[in-house]
Amino acid sequence: MGKVTGLVCLKCGKRFAGGEHITCPDCGLEGIFDVEYDYDELRHSLKESPLQSRHVNNIFRYQDFLPLSEPAPGMLKVGMTPLYRFEKMTDLTGVDEVYLKDDTVNPSSSLKDRASAVGIAMAVEDGRRAIACASTGNAASSLAVLSASVGVDSYIFVPESAPEPKLYQIGACATKVFRVKGTYEDAFDVATEAIEKWGWYNRNCAINPYLVEGKKTCSLEIYEQLGYCVPDWLVVPVGDGCILSGQYKAFKDLKAAGVTDRIPRILGVQAEGCSPVVECFHGKGEPYCAEPNTLADSIRVGKPRNWRKALKALNESEGAAVTVSDDEIVSAIELLGRHTGVFAEPAGSTAFAGLIRAAGEGIIEKDERVVFLVTGSGLKDPESLKSRDLITDVGRDIREVERALESA
Numbered sequence: 001m002g003k004v005t006g007l008v009c010l011k012c013g014k015r016f017a018g019g020e021h022i023t024c025p026d027c028g029l030e031g032i033f034d035v036e037y038d039y040d041e042l043r044h045s046l047k048e049s050p051l052q053s054r055h056v057n058n059i060f061r062y063q064d065f066l067p068l069s070e071p072a073p074g075m076l077k078v079g080m081t082p083l084y085r086f087e088k089m090t091d092l093t094g095v096d097e098v099y100l101k102d103d104t105v106n107p108s109s110s111l112k113d114r115a116s117a118v119g120i121a122m123a124v125e126d127g128r129r130a131i132a133c134a135s136t137g138n139a140a141s142s143l144a145v146l147s148a149s150v151g152v153d154s155y156i157f158v159p160e161s162a163p164e165p166k167l168y169q170i171g172a173c174a175t176k177v178f179r180v181k182g183t184y185e186d187a188f189d190v191a192t193e194a195i196e197k198w199g200w201y202n203r204n205c206a207i208n209p210y211l212v213e214g215k216k217t218c219s220l221e222i223y224e225q226l227g228y229c230v231p232d233w234l235v236v237p238v239g240d241g242c243i244l245s246g247q248y249k250a251f252k253d254l255k256a257a258g259v260t261d262r263i264p265r266i267l268g269v270q271a272e273g274c275s276p277v278v279e280c281f282h283g284k285g286e287p288y289c290a291e292p293n294t295l296a297d298s299i300r301v302g303k304p305r306n307w308r309k310a311l312k313a314l315n316e317s318e319g320a321a322v323t324v325s326d327d328e329i330v331s332a333i334e335l336l337g338r339h340t341g342v343f344a345e346p347a348g349s350t351a352f353a354g355l356i357r358a359a360g361e362g363i364i365e366k367d368e369r370v371v372f373l374v375t376g377s378g379l380k381d382p383e384s385l386k387s388r389d390l391i392t393d394v395g396r397d398i399r400e401v402e403r404a405l406e407s408a
Contacts (some may be wrong), residue, residue, distance in 0.1 A: 003041050004067045007033035007209060010308040018067065022208045029192070032308055033209035034249075035067055039256040046257060051224055059114055059217040065253055066217075067210045072121040076107040076149045078114055079217055083225040083371070088339040093359045099231070099371040100352075101222055102342050108138070108145040108169065109377035110298075110348075111218055111243060115205050116142040118214030120152055123201035129153060130175070133203035134191035136184050136239070136297045137166035138347075138376050143203050144174035155200060157191035159184045163297055163381045183292070185303045205242040206305030215246030216253070222371055223254060231264045233364055235372035237350040238268040238277050238321075239299035241310030243375065248313030264371075266319035267364070268310065269354025271296050271326060276303070277310050278321040295326050295384050298347030298376060320363050324353040330384060332356070336374070343378035351375070 007016045009024035009031045016024070016033070024031025045064045054061050059079035060071045082102045089098035103111035116139065123131045132155035133143050140156040147154035153175040158167065160181055171177050180187040188204065195202050205211035223230065230251060236244045244266060251263040270278045271294035276287030289302040304310070314321055324332075332349035336342050344352070351372040358364045378385075394400040 002067050002069060003038045003045070003064055005036050005038045007035060010034055010312065022202060022210075029207060029305070032207070032306055034309065035209050035213055037065070037253065037256075039253075042253070042257045046259060051228075059117055059214065062217050062220045065213070065220060066118060067213050068118065068121050068125055070121070070125070071117070072124045072150045072152075074150050075117060075120065075146060078106055078117040078146070080221060081105050081218075083222060084340065084342075086340050092335060092339065093356055094366060095355070095359050095364060095370050096367055097369045098355070099226070099369075100336075100340060100342060101218060101371055101373050103218060103373065103375055104342065104344065104348065104377035106142075107149075108141040109380060110138040110142060111215065111373065111375040112138040112142040113146060114217050115139070115211040115214040115242070116146045116203060119143070119201065119203040119208065119211050120146055120150060122210055123152060124150065126201065128201040130155065130198070130200045131203050132156070132191060132195050132200040134158070134184065134188040136300060137162050137170075137380065138298050139203070139205065140170045140174070140177075141166055141380070144170045147175075148173040155194065157187045157194070159187045161297060161300070163383060165382060166380050169380075184301055188305070206240040212242050212246045212249060212306070212309070215243055216250035218373065219247040219250035220254070223250070223260070226371075230260050230262050231371045232368035233267055233370040234264045235267045235269065235351045235355045235358070235370060237296075237299050237347050237354075237373070237375060238270045238304075238310060239301040239347070240304045241277055241306035243373070244268050245306060245309035245313045247373075248317055263317050266313055266317045267354060267358055268314055268319065268321040269350050270321070270323050271299060271329065271350065272323045273326065274300050274302060275323045277307055278323050280307060281311060281314055281321040294329075294346075296329055296346035296350055297381065298345065299350060320358065322354050322357050322361070322363070324350060324357055328353040328357065330388065333378060333385065334388065337378070342374055344374045345376040345378050345381040346384045348374045348376040348378070
C-alpha cells in the first residue's frame, strides 16, 4: 500500500486501515473513502528523491504518492502528457495565461488510463488475474487496453448508449464486453453484482478510492510542467466527480507534504442536460438527474457516485461550477481543433467550453493563470460532429474549389 496510512469515509467520518475495504462497511456504496498518506514520510522521501531528480517518464514517477509498491511489469506507458500554451487561447478566452493539458495522447487516448494503470497494478499486486468495470466508454477502453498489455483478463460493462468507435477499441482488447440494456447507472449496478459474484478486482473509480489516486497524477505533472508552480485555476469536466476530486487530491497531497503552500481554485464543468454536481454545489439538494441528456457521453452520469469528493474539492479549493450547452461543447471541439490541433471528444472539450463561459461571467479574471484538461480524443466519438458543416464536396473541376473559397 505504499505510504498509505488509512482510509476515511466521507459520509460518516470513520477511519479504516488501508487495504481492508474499498467502501465503508457501515455506509455501503455511499461510503466513499478518501486515501490518507504518511505525509511526514512522504516529505522525507521527497527530500531524498526530489521530483526534479527523477528520470521515470510515466505516472510511476510519483510512486510515493500512490497506494502501491510497484507498477505492473510490461504495462504501456501512461502519463507525462504535454502541457501546451497557445497564444490564441488568450483571444478566445480573454485570459492572459492559459494552458492545455493534453491527455488524448495516453495509450487508449484518455485521462482514464491513469486510473486503470493504478487499478491494474494493484490487482496484480493482490494476485488477481481479472479486473472489471462499468463505463460510458473511456474507462472501459483504458481498462481493456492496459489489461491486455500485462496479460490480465478484463470484463467490461457499458450502457447501450456507448459510442460505437469506443466499442471497437474495447472489443478488440477486452476479454469480454457486456452491453447492458439501460443507462450507465444500470450498467454500474450489473457490474457491481458481477464483480462481487466472480471476485474480479473492482476498477470502478467511483467505488474504489485507489483509482482516484491514479487520476491525480495529471495534476502532479501540471505542477512540475509549470516550473513547480500552482496555477490559479484548474478547469475540469465532471461526470462521476472522480477526475475533479483527483486533481484536487494532487495539490492537497503536495501541500500536506510541504512541497507547496496553496491549492488552485477548481472549476467544475458539466453539460446543461446532465448537471447534478453543479446543481448540488449551488444548493439544490443531493445530486441526481433522472434523464441525462447530453451528447458528451463520458460525463452523461445522472447519479454521480463520487459527488461527495467532488463537492469537497470545489468547496475546499474555493472553486466554482458552471454548465455549458451541447452547442457550446461542440463549438469548443472546433475551436480547439482549428487553433491548437488537439482533437477532443465532447467530454474532452467541455472544460474549454466552461473556461470560455467562466471568463465571460467574470468568475475567472484576465490576469490569472489557468490550466484546462482535455481528457479524451475526438476519434473516440466523431459522430458528435456529424451535424456540423465541416466538409465541402467538390467535383474534379478546379472552378468548384474556387467558388467554394470565394463563398467561405
